[in-house]
Amino acid sequence: MKKSCIAMLLAGGQGSRLYALTQNVAKPSVPFGGKYRIIDFPLSNCANSGIDTVGVLTQYRPLRLNSYIGSGQPWDLDVADGGVYILPPYQSAGEKGSWFSGTANAIYQNMGFIESYEPENVLILSGDHIYKMDYADMLREHIAKGAACTISVLQVSMEEATRFGIMNLGEDGYVSEFEEKPQKPKSDLASMGIYIFNWQKLRSYLIADENDPQSSKDFGKNIIPAMLKAGEKLWPYRFDGYWRDVGTITSLWDANMDMLSTTLINLFDPSWPIGSRSPVCPPHFAGDSAEITHSIITEGCEIDGHVENSVLSPSVKVGKGATVLYSVLMPGVVVEEGAVVEYAIVGENTVIRSGAHVGAPPDGTDAWGVATCGPDIEIRGGALVPAAAMIYTGEEV
Amino acid sequence: MRDYHGIIFAYSAAPELRELVEARTAASLPFCGRYRLIDFSLSSLRNAGILDVGVIMQRDYQSLLDHIGSGKAWDMSRKTGGLRMLPPFGLPEYHTGNYTGTMEALNAVATYIRDIPQKNIILMLGSLCANIDLDAAIRRHESFGADITAICADHTPEGLHHRYFVGDDGLVDQVRFDREGDCDGLASLECYIVRREVLLDLMDKCRSGHLYSFHRDAVNIFLNEGGRMGVYIHPGYACAIRSVDGYYKAGMDMLNTGNRSQLFPADRPVRTKIHEEVSSYYGEKAISRRSLVADNCFIEGEIEDCIISSGARIAPGAKLRRCIVMRGCTVEAGAVLEHVIADKYTSFSAGTVLTGSPRLPIVVPKNFKI
Numbered sequence: 001m002k003k004s005c006i007a008m009l010l011a012g013g014q015g016s017r018l019y020a021l022t023q024n025v026a027k028p029s030v031p032f033g034g035k036y037r038i039i040d041f042p043l044s045n046c047a048n049s050g051i052d053t054v055g056v057l058t059q060y061r062p063l064r065l066n067s068y069i070g071s072g073q074p075w076d077l078d079v080a081d082g083g084v085y086i087l088p089p090y091q092s093a094g095e096k097g098s099w100f101s102g103t104a105n106a107i108y109q110n111m112g113f114i115e116s117y118e119p120e121n122v123l124i125l126s127g128d129h130i131y132k133m134d135y136a137d138m139l140r141e142h143i144a145k146g147a148a149c150t151i152s153v154l155q156v157s158m159e160e161a162t163r164f165g166i167m168n169l170g171e172d173g174y175v176s177e178f179e180e181k182p183q184k185p186k187s188d189l190a191s192m193g194i195y196i197f198n199w200q201k202l203r204s205y206l207i208a209d210e211n212d213p214q215s216s217k218d219f220g221k222n223i224i225p226a227m228l229k230a231g232e233k234l235w236p237y238r239f240d241g242y243w244r245d246v247g248t249i250t251s252l253w254d255a256n257m258d259m260l261s262t263t264l265i266n267l268f269d270p271s272w273p274i275g276s277r278s279p280v281c282p283p284h285f286a287g288d289s290a291e292i293t294h295s296i297i298t299e300g301c302e303i304d305g306h307v308e309n310s311v312l313s314p315s316v317k318v319g320k321g322a323t324v325l326y327s328v329l330m331p332g333v334v335v336e337e338g339a340v341v342e343y344a345i346v347g348e349n350t351v352i353r354s355g356a357h358v359g360a361p362p363d364g365t366d367a368w369g370v371a372t373c374g375p376d377i378e379i380r381g382g383a384l385v386p387a388a389a390m391i392y393t394g395e396e397v
Numbered sequence: 398m399r400d401y402h403g404i405i406f407a408y409s410a411a412p413e414l415r416e417l418v419e420a421r422t423a424a425s426l427p428f429c430g431r432y433r434l435i436d437f438s439l440s441s442l443r444n445a446g447i448l449d450v451g452v453i454m455q456r457d458y459q460s461l462l463d464h465i466g467s468g469k470a471w472d473m474s475r476k477t478g479g480l481r482m483l484p485p486f487g488l489p490e491y492h493t494g495n496y497t498g499t500m501e502a503l504n505a506v507a508t509y510i511r512d513i514p515q516k517n518i519i520l521m522l523g524s525l526c527a528n529i530d531l532d533a534a535i536r537r538h539e540s541f542g543a544d545i546t547a548i549c550a551d552h553t554p555e556g557l558h559h560r561y562f563v564g565d566d567g568l569v570d571q572v573r574f575d576r577e578g579d580c581d582g583l584a585s586l587e588c589y590i591v592r593r594e595v596l597l598d599l600m601d602k603c604r605s606g607h608l609y610s611f612h613r614d615a616v617n618i619f620l621n622e623g624g625r626m627g628v629y630i631h632p633g634y635a636c637a638i639r640s641v642d643g644y645y646k647a648g649m650d651m652l653n654t655g656n657r658s659q660l661f662p663a664d665r666p667v668r669t670k671i672h673e674e675v676s677s678y679y680g681e682k683a684i685s686r687r688s689l690v691a692d693n694c695f696i697e698g699e700i701e702d703c704i705i706s707s708g709a710r711i712a713p714g715a716k717l718r719r720c721i722v723m724r725g726c727t728v729e730a731g732a733v734l735e736h737v738i739a740d741k742y743t744s745f746s747a748g749t750v751l752t753g754s755p756r757l758p759i760v761v762p763k764n765f766k767i
Contacts, residue, residue, distance in 0.1 A: 034676030035692065074671075262678065268693065273673040280470075280668050282661050283430035283692075283705070284677070285654070286685035292696075293683055298676040299431070299692050302654075312676075 003082070003117045005139055005196070007051050008110070009042055010103055011127035012059030017248045020374030020392045021347055026058065027247070028127030029065040031313050031330040031348065033259045033267065034298040036276045037068060038246060041132070042125045043075045043084070044274040049135035051123065053082035055113050057106045059089060059099060068277055075275040087113060102217030108206045114199065122202060124195040124219065130255050131192075131243040132265065132272050138237045139196055147235035148201040149227055151175065152194035154239055164190035165220050167236050175234035178224050189236055192243055195219065201232065241265075249390075253345055253370045256311045256328045259296055281314055289320055305335065319354075327359065330375070339379075343387065347375030356380065360387040373397075401535065401590070402515040403442040403450035404503075407435055407461055407523035408496055413640035416762040417740065421460040423638055424523025427723045427741070429651045429660075430691040430706045433464050434638060436669045437528055437660075438521040438588075443471040444665040445531035447519065449478035451509055453502050455485055455495065470668050483509055498609030503600050511597065518596055520589045520611075526647055527586060527635035528660050528667060534629040538590045541567060543627035545619065546590040549583035550635045556643060559585040559612050561628055569626040572616055583628055585612070586635055595624070633659035645738060645758045648704050648721045652687050674707055682713055698728065706741075715745075719755070737761060 015027025022030065028039035039056075046054050054077060058065055065086075072084035087110050091097030100106035107114075107124070114122060121142065123135055133152070142150035153167050162181060167189045170176035179185070205223050209215050215222045227234060242265040244255040258264045267274055281300025286292055291306045300315035305322035312318075316329045319337035327341045332349040335341055339352045344359035352358055356379045359371035369388030379385060379397050391397055407424035414423055424435040435452075442450055450473055454461055461482075467473075468480030485496075485505040496502040499520075503510060510518070517538070519531065529548060538546040547561055547569065560582035562571040573582065589611075599615040608614035620626065634656045636647045650656045661667055677690055680697030688700045691707040698715030708725040711717065715728040718735045727744040728734065734745065736753030740763040745751070749767050753759035761767065 035674070260678075267675045268695075274675075275673055280431075280666060280671065282657065282667075283689040285652075285657070286688050286690065287654075288687055290685060292679045292685055294681045295679045296676045297679065297690070 003053055003119045005051055005121040005123055005135075006053040006055070006082075006114065006117050006119045007042075007046050007123040007125055007135070008107055008114070009039070009046075009054055009056045009125045009127055010106060011039060011065060012057050012062075012100055012106060013128070014060040015128065015247060018252065019249070019390050020372055021249075021252075021345065022061075023374055023393055024061055025064045026060050026062060026127075029068050030246075030252070032130065032246065032252075033256060034296045034311050034313055035278060036274060038130065039065070039068070039127050040075070040274050040276045041130050042127060043069075043072075043077065044272075045131075045133050045135060046123075046125075047075045047077055047275065048272050049133075049137075049139075051135055052077060052079050053117055054084045055087045055110060056084060056127075057087050057100065057110065059106075062086070062088060070277065074277040085113065102215075102222075103219045104206060104209055104215075104223050105217035107202075108210050108217070111203065111206065119199050122197050122199050124197065126193045128245060128247050129192065129194075129243060130246055130265070131239075132241060132269075132274070133194070133239060133243075135194075135196075138194075141237050142196045142235065145174075145235040146233060147174075147196075148198050148232035149224070150196045150235045150237050151224070152192045152239050153189040153236045154192050154243055155188050156190045158185060158188055161185035161188050161190060165193075166190060169236060173236075175228065175236055178220075178228060180220060189238075191220065192239065193220070195224075196237075201227075249345065249370055249372055253328060253343075256345075257309070257326070259311055260294060260309060278314055287320075305337075313348075326361075336381075344371040344373065344385075346373045347377070347393075349375055350377040350379070352379045353381040353383075356383045356385070358385040359389075363387070399446050399535075400515045401445075401447050401517045401519055401531075402513045402593075403438075403447050403519045403521060404510070405435065405438050405442075405450060405452045405521045405523045406499060406502060407452050407458070408455035408502055409522075409524055411524065411639050414638070414644065415641055416760045417641060417644060417738070418457070419762060420457060422454065422457055422523070424454075425458075425461040425464055426524070426638060426644065427706060428526060428638075429648070430689050430704050432667060432669045433461075434526055435461065435465070435523045436667055437526055438523055439465075439468075439471045439473070440665070440667045441521070441527075441529040441531050442519065443473070443668060445535065447531065448473050448475055448480075449513075449515065451481045451483045451506065451513075452523070453483045453506055455502070458482075458484070464670050466670065470670050481509070496609075498614075499611035500600060500603040500615055501609040503596070503611075504604050507600060507604075510593075510600065513593055516593055518591050518593050520587075520591060522587045522637060524638045525586060525588065525635065526638060526660070527631060528633065528662065528665055529586075529588065529631050529635075530665065534590060534631075537627065537629040541627040543568075543590075543625045544592050544595045545616075545624065545626045547626060547628050548586045548588040548590070549628050549630050550586050551630050551632050552584070552635075553579050554584055554636060555646065556639060558637075559587070561585055561626075563628055567627060569620065569628060572612065572620065574612060583630065586631060587612075587637065590629075595619070641738070641758065641760060642756055645721065645736075645755075648738075649702070649719065651689060651704060652702055672707065680713060698730075712747075721758075740765070743767070 011028040015022040168177035284301035287304035305318040313331040325342040336354040374393040473480035674692040677694040684699040693707040697713040714730040725742040729747040732749040
């Protein structure tokens, strides 16, 4: 089946800067914004953009991710002649087989999958960004500009530019130079890690890159610079909507807090639904002594305490007299009577016993940070988890 | 594969549900913020591993078809067997009225019943709000060796109902119709496990005698012939929805945590059609007490003792007490609603005041703008 464009979603990274939250699961399957997991965003964007074939490259702790994606039905991606495919590293006859050694290598190892669709273009996505984007519009621009590669870019402030891969443009508007985290940025256009490649071009660069022993097999470090050097046409696609990288504890917490503002990103827009797979639970219940303000609450929750400026995933329980402020509680978290959780991220099914106190408000020092508890932990009564703490599954607190 | 087949009666007109069933059957009434009544019988069957199910419907079934679809939400979209929607196809042309009773409804789909490969049939009421452990009921049916097992409540439900009297041998020896309030015997939930041969025989006898009611006619024939009828007592919440105030009361029952945990036990989940939905958002001045709120709601005003379905928009300054709000309703600033059942997509403009009473809640029909 010949396709104009298929998507390859890079979901194999560990997400090591999320520490306890990705101890046992891959970053794309980390819960986000109440109802969702991070991977819901790129998958829904694909479905809403009319891209019905998505290869998901997995490597690190893929079990949860595989079962979450399943047939792709929650995103309407369970279609004939396409759909979602989980693509793990594999072994071939007579070879030892190897792990994906970089983003470019992961695509290289799955060239067989891509070729079976004979696509004209391939969309490369990451599994750790929160945004709504019409890839079809990007594809139209890519084709109109006759580009070998189109890179989605976001305008950032000059200070921020030092943390991103920056695109410098020539007079014709095409990309002339790419600088990874420049000390003195010459432009404020940051790469969002979203690429559309002409497949035949990409194919030849992947093969060349694979044969270069010096290469680290990475799109940003190797493929894009090689294409620029060879004089290929690289077009910047400007995106001006909401986009957040949620690769760190702080950015994950920030982006969750953003969900409380309905103006930053509108998840209620029926024309661009974000799909998710969630168990069917009864509506959430606000009890006799519940006080819920400026928060997101999901079905299955039972709230009897005080919840303010927080994001609660399905089936969270907050007991009488408990306080939850500026926190992100993932599915199945229990905050018992009288416990306090503030400025914290709490992983799935963790129990905060009566009288425990997790996190602390900002004190103006550099040492302050969001407190994080991994999944399946029991924080015993009376325990104190300070700001910026990181509690791993299996630790006793 | 289990040797049981489910039949759900979803044709009921229930005139006392008034505006609520203008364009739907009782079985497809929205309930508890995100469910339809038929979800309970479908989920009870699903949770006992019974995936071959026929749903008997007659008219106004658009919303029911919409909700059930292929039956995928209950794992009933199968290659062989699975879910079948059964409109009347075995009735003579001149028959235009409603089914007079359960036996007539069964005879209208007699060819389907005859072709059921399983040896036992579970008859369920689509408008019954109960999460029945059919595994336990089947164990009782098999160990007792009955031809019919009647599923009964462990309490006396509101309104008229039939009662079974059980002798020392555990067999039903008497049935009394249309009882009300506390009295002897067990209250019928109008759900039965029946051997297929027995049911086909009773269907034939009722057909030839122009008899239409399962209880009055079929059960009487069966008991008079000395048939073995046992009972299974369903422990937990159960309520057949037949009238507006019954619907309202059952809704308010859900605000009680005990009732809710009986209807939604963790090991027998109630499944329903999944909508694409966002978590709900509470505004800075929101107040929410003793209320159930589905996903995709904006709660910015005050709600107390309410059931709010998805898509509701409750503006700042709006006040709702003891209301049932169905999908997609909008309540603007300053509107005050008390004892109101707002059907789907109704809206209440700023300053509206509507006050019903607990026995006579105000029903605002679907799509109404006030």
